[in-house]
Amino acid sequence: MIATFNVAIEFGFTWRFEMTEPWRILSLPPIAEEIVRGLFAPLGDAAEVRFPGTGGRAGLHAALADAEIVIGDYTGRLRLDAEEVAAAPRLAFVQMPAVGTDSLDVAALTARDVPVANAAGFNRRGVAEWAVGAAFALCRNLVRGDRLMRGGGWPQAELLAQRPRELHAQRVGVVGFGAIGSEIARLFGALGCDVSYWTRRPRPEASATYRDLDDLVASSDVLVLAVPLTDETRGLIGPERLALLPDRALLVNVARGGIAPDGAVLAALESGRLAGAALDVFDTEPLPDGHPLRAHDRVLLSPHAAGGSDLSQLNLVSIVRDNVTAAVRGDGVGNVINGVNPQVRRR
Template identity: 35%
Template structure:
């Protein structure tokens, strides 16, 4: 029942997109590695249905799991699970795995850059200088604020948010307050509070939570209205966490001073999106977590988890832990039917 490469006789590890080549070395000789787009592997649905393990960096259609008789695990080369039909995987006994913390430093560094770009109007200055301005920009700079001593609000308190908190507090002398649904303990330099409190106290709000049914649309007109006049917002979570139309309105009215956004409801950002017309928006193409170092670390972790799956071991970063008994039963059946 378990699909094998007809040439090598090995289980198939499908990469939806390239990962770090050096990280793949441990799979040599134990799995046949194919990449979506290779000859015979052009279409994602039949490709997933033939694979033993899929390393995920793009959306997996739910229908791909409908007849995925050989699939053991979907391993997210990253953290967010919105690319994976988790409920369907749980029902089938397919392990869902991710690589938490691997890109936390990369995202945290990007967040601080996005804060500075918004608060100090760096992208606006760059653009205006190229248009011939100079004196006007220098005059406007007298009204800019340092972020030292400001309050950073975090929505979400996972590995990324914790790294942001560390850099913001110890590197920029910011006070940090966080809202977390996970119940994780705080840190000595971070105050935990309910979301309304974080919204009302934050000079800069950073969205760093996963996209779930509970967080979808969590920051809407009511929540934005609770924020301080002149506050800024950074979104490195998912676009759908915030009401984009309401955010554009809050920026246009001057209620918020800036928004630095790495994620959007629709990607790429549509050509007619109102964010494109706002000087107070700093836009990046969902690259906060992408650096050479982060990609290498995520790839290493993903391959380590793939090796555990192939060896019949429980993955260290198993997301659907409540399904472990069902997963083990599926793996046993697949092994027995080889």
């Protein structure tokens, strides 16, 4: 028998659900349980929120046995590989609380006809502002000056000898032109920079200039990486392309580790091809203790936090809440990245 009931949502309207049993929502770490429960409390009996009972892969497999909707682990520690997808026979929808989906086996989910959604655009302004701020810091050697001052020095002459630059006079190249890349280009352009970009599908409406990738790298005083990590983009900015950079170029990576491998970036810094780098992402996260990047005085380090502003986090929880709620309601979900029908259906 189908049970019918109404759910009053805090915004003042009522949704009507018809179903035989509540949807089983499995939320993976690291999002705190109290946050997730609060997001979906308005759904009442229409949904049952669960969490892995134990840590590690064994706990994940057990929790997946009857999960219908999964909110993924954006850290990648609990990946949904093909084996995990096979362990979830009722899986109907996966929502990533992030832009990247590299912690999922998207091909395996697509083969199962499971729509996968991300949170595209939630942190576009936050990441773009970080990229611009990092470029400012590199151009004016702000981090080095701070370190030397804290050590008791007065490095005025040393910093001037580093030939500090004004950002507006730099040629900026943006690799990737999705929600984040286009916002990065817009902000640099507003500062007066000459901005170019590369993406696999040029955007006729873009205000920035499209260039082939090698041409972009060779003509960028500041190269900003904002492209997703895929099999095609892994190692995209490796030793050969880094060698194309102009003298004293700067690198800003807000994309993913592995697009510009850490070893290649270190080699470019040591050779002098790179005058500095601002890195929010790394091949291995957390960055291991004792890693050479931690001690390099021309590197600005950030713990994968470029998009971590208050507004970005509010945007993120709103996207996750609205998309999962739409799935439970029987409406189509947004931001599906694997071409599967966005109408979520129970298995």
